[in-house]
Amino acid sequence: MTTILDRYLLRAFATAFAFCAALFIGLFVVVDFFARQGAFAPPGADVTHGAILSRAALWYSYRVPALFQQTAPVVTLAAAMLTVVQMARGNELVAAVAAGRSLFRLLLPLLAGAAFVAALVFTVGEWALPALREAVDERGLDGKPRAVRFAFAAQDRLGARFLIDAYNRENRVMEHVRLRLPLRPDSALFGAGPVPPGAAEATVYARSLRWRDDPPGAASPAGGCWMVNEGALAFWDATGARVGPPVVLDGQPLPLTDLRPRDINVPVKVTHPALFSGPGPAPGQRRERLALHATLARPVGVIVLLLLGVPLLFLRERVNAAAGVALAVGASAVYFAATLFAESLGARGLISPAVAVWGPQGALLAAGAALVTRMRT
Numbered sequence: 001m002t003t004i005l006d007r008y009l010l011r012a013f014a015t016a017f018a019f020c021a022a023l024f025i026g027l028f029v030v031v032d033f034f035a036r037q038g039a040f041a042p043p044g045a046d047v048t049h050g051a052i053l054s055r056a057a058l059w060y061s062y063r064v065p066a067l068f069q070q071t072a073p074v075v076t077l078a079a080a081m082l083t084v085v086q087m088a089r090g091n092e093l094v095a096a097v098a099a100g101r102s103l104f105r106l107l108l109p110l111l112a113g114a115a116f117v118a119a120l121v122f123t124v125g126e127w128a129l130p131a132l133r134e135a136v137d138e139r140g141l142d143g144k145p146r147a148v149r150f151a152f153a154a155q156d157r158l159g160a161r162f163l164i165d166a167y168n169r170e171n172r173v174m175e176h177v178r179l180r181l182p183l184r185p186d187s188a189l190f191g192a193g194p195v196p197p198g199a200a201e202a203t204v205y206a207r208s209l210r211w212r213d214d215p216p217g218a219a220s221p222a223g224g225c226w227m228v229n230e231g232a233l234a235f236w237d238a239t240g241a242r243v244g245p246p247v248v249l250d251g252q253p254l255p256l257t258d259l260r261p262r263d264i265n266v267p268v269k270v271t272h273p274a275l276f277s278g279p280g281p282a283p284g285q286r287r288e289r290l291a292l293h294a295t296l297a298r299p300v301g302v303i304v305l306l307l308l309g310v311p312l313l314f315l316r317e318r319v320n321a322a323a324g325v326a327l328a329v330g331a332s333a334v335y336f337a338a339t340l341f342a343e344s345l346g347a348r349g350l351i352s353p354a355v356a357v358w359g360p361q362g363a364l365l366a367a368g369a370a371l372v373t374r375m376r377t
Contacts, residue, residue, distance in 0.1 A: 118299035206231030307368030
């Protein structure tokens, strides 16, 4: 049951959050705009003020939500610190505690505000950013599609699922491709040999795939094929066990897909479960699973960092702005240093992706909970 004091704290937190977010994002936009002026007025494009502002609005419609997602933990902590400092300056904390409120009870509205921000971060990352990124990729800053599209997923009509680090539209070349290929009894592997008995799925890792049009007189369903450069094909049964040895693919056509270059330009939503489900290991398993766990953990970090930083204010004899700034910076440094170090270990395969991402979150959450129990007026 919320009280007048709870609503007062939530309003104060919301005001402080809006101020801190506007400050962080406003400074970034101003600095980035002046550093990027040339990109908003490329040679041969319309250079009127309206056209430049239109390109800038398109660019920052993607960059601002992305920046919000990245800085939300720090902005939330700064807003909570500012709320507590303002209450301490007005002796409102002393009055609330004297009236019988515990410091933990006073912390609950701030945690509720942080939970709302965490939900917003998840929503922005899962729905808003992919749509905005597609718009920027398709239109570009000069109103034309960007020549290179980075880090995206695609799926063809046969069910093959692609993870592509980069795709050059002009040269029709994919770089660093991982994909899953569903198998059927009649699957044809072209030059890769027959499908091993019992195989339910194949995975392919390729340094690059280059599109080659069919020669005159040929009539394949896709009108061409993807030529593999430095690739390997592995087979898996329904239980996830490898079937037979890997097959080296180099200079051969990619089997079991009808993906065409024009299909890559059509946005396709490939969900995380669809991408990682299947009997065989996920393509580029370590890096993609690390990215997936990091995406899910980012909203949790908003709450973890708040629990780690705010109680430190109450462990001091006096609560003031200088202490709030110093503790916010220190807590943020500890949080990001721990998470980045663990993720680097996960990227190198020294620990599992789940442990690399959730281990620091759990340890810092436990540290924050311990600090909450030691809070004092």
